[in-house]
Amino acid sequence: MDHFGKVVELAEDDKALVRVRKNSICGNCGRCGGLFGDPEKRQEMLVEVNNPIGAKAGQMVRLEARAGEMLLAAFLLYFVPLVGLLLGIIAGRSWALNSLPSVNPDLFGLGLGLVLMVLVFLFLRLSEKRFTRGKRFKAVITAVVSEDEIPEYVLPE
Numbered sequence: 001m002d003h004f005g006k007v008v009e010l011a012e013d014d015k016a017l018v019r020v021r022k023n024s025i026c027g028n029c030g031r032c033g034g035l036f037g038d039p040e041k042r043q044e045m046l047v048e049v050n051n052p053i054g055a056k057a058g059q060m061v062r063l064e065a066r067a068g069e070m071l072l073a074a075f076l077l078y079f080v081p082l083v084g085l086l087l088g089i090i091a092g093r094s095w096a097l098n099s100l101p102s103v104n105p106d107l108f109g110l111g112l113g114l115v116l117m118v119l120v121f122l123f124l125r126l127s128e129k130r131f132t133r134g135k136r137f138k139a140v141i142t143a144v145v146s147e148d149e150i151p152e153y154v155l156p157e
Contacts, residue, residue, distance in 0.1 A: 006018065006058070049140060053141055
């Protein structure tokens, strides 16, 4: 998936900070720009990207995010916690039926499922630095472009 943005500053190790406008594909999930505040400010985000071509500050660039990496990130963020919730519900209900006869098995299962889901979210949050340290989940600058090559709706101000 291609994005366009303006290089704001160069960072260490062939990285750059780029101001990017959200693509319409992104929707309004709130992950990048937040859910509250001025809608116009939410449309832009500052991202750290790999800069293998050596783009300079102030240049307009095309960014590429690999679809496979985006799918893996979505899988980790949405599917893995859901699996934790379901496993917790099944295990908690089974445990309550077999070992805790005075406890409502459905509520116990739901409680254990929610606890397990929160633990998975916390684990992913704590692992976020490890994910972002590498190059795997970062967009890459693929070309320096002129403003007339960029669709009007994605031009950053």
